[in-house]
Amino acid sequence: MPSLSSAPDDLVLRLTGVSLGYGDVNILREISLDVRRGHVVALMGGSGSGKTTLLRAATGQIRAQAGQVLLFGKDLAHVNVDELQTLRQKMGVLFQQGALFTDLNVFENVAFPLREHTKLAAPALLSRVLDTLEAVGLRAAAHLKVSEISGGMARRVALARAVVLEPELVLYDEPFAGLDPISLGITARLIRSLSDRLGCASVVITHDITESFAIADHVYLVGQGVIKAHGTPATLGNSPDPYVQQFLKGNSDGPVPFDYPNSQKFDAWLSLQEAKR
Ligand SMILES: Nc1ncnc2c1ncn2[C@@H]1O[C@H](COP(=O)(O)OP(=O)(O)O)[C@@H](O)[C@H]1O
Ligand SMILES: [Mg+2]
Helix, strand or coil: CCCHHHCHHHEEEEEEEEEEEECCEEEEEEEEEEEECCCEEEEECCCCCCHHHHHHHHCCCCCCCEEEEEECCEEHHHCCHHHHHHHHCCEEEECCCCCCCCCCEHHHHHHHHHHHHCCCCHHHHHHHHHHHHHHCCCHHHCCCEHHHCCHHHHHHHHHHHHHCCCCCEEEEECCCCCCCHHHHHHHHHHHHHHHHHHCCEEEEEECCHHHHHHHCCEEEEEECCEEEEEECHHHHHCCCCHHHHHHHHCCCCCCCCCCCCCCHHHHHHHHHHHHHC
16 A cells, blocks of 8 residues: 555645756756655755745746646646636745735734635634744734844744645745744744644755754755755765765865856956956
8 A cells, every 4th residue: 555645646846857047047957856745845055056946936936947847736837827826825935035014013914815815704814813823932922013023033923924824835945044043943843843733845945954954854955056965864964975965064175166157148247347447
């Protein structure tokens, strides 16, 4: 009997041989990855490696240059605007620098997606928002203004807002950025517990190794335009691959080059600058 995790409807997001980029420029190629219900998947890589680009492909903001992106079983190359909208309603996104509305209090920030996308009556809306705030430990902060809460609390409010519609897939783009070590640990554990509570799939984009290894079921390491390695945190931690070890240990010398690669576009730009003088 096949295990539950191999059931096809468990597959929330699947990329197969995907190339991504902007215009003629290619950023990522041959990307294949699976995200399953109930799993937390960490997408890791240095700054500029293409993590946010991958997220944009998953939400249908950019089209794949090659390969296939399947979201809830639908090929994103063949969905129309209405179908994409329906798919997105099953998805929660915490954008990089996901800012709160500063003119709304904590409660209204979390209530916002419900007011936009549901017709919940006031009492149901109140209890749904308070329950979601309770899940991130901020029920009693509902009345506070955004200016009255700390950065760590603001991140938890943003998490609550990302999951209040009870999505089947939640994408977090650098949820730990700018947090102190304690808030960082709290945020990581919240991502895990929200996932388990909702039974959803979660994709966490980050370069924070300790926290993502602590909560992820599966880790993909993005670098040099491809997936350099993937596996469970334990497998990757024990990998003899020098690239993986350099990434995990943060060594500045190793297979990852320090210099941004030269290109024709740069040379053309430089010639122009030199011609101006
Ligand atoms: N809208 C865009 N147009 C053109 N190039 C972009 C755009 N967004 C990102 N890039 C380029 O794509 C590469 C990967 O960027 P990004 O996905 O934001 O990386 P990461 O999230 O891993 O830091 C970078 O070289 C960046 O300059
Ligand atoms: Mg990014």
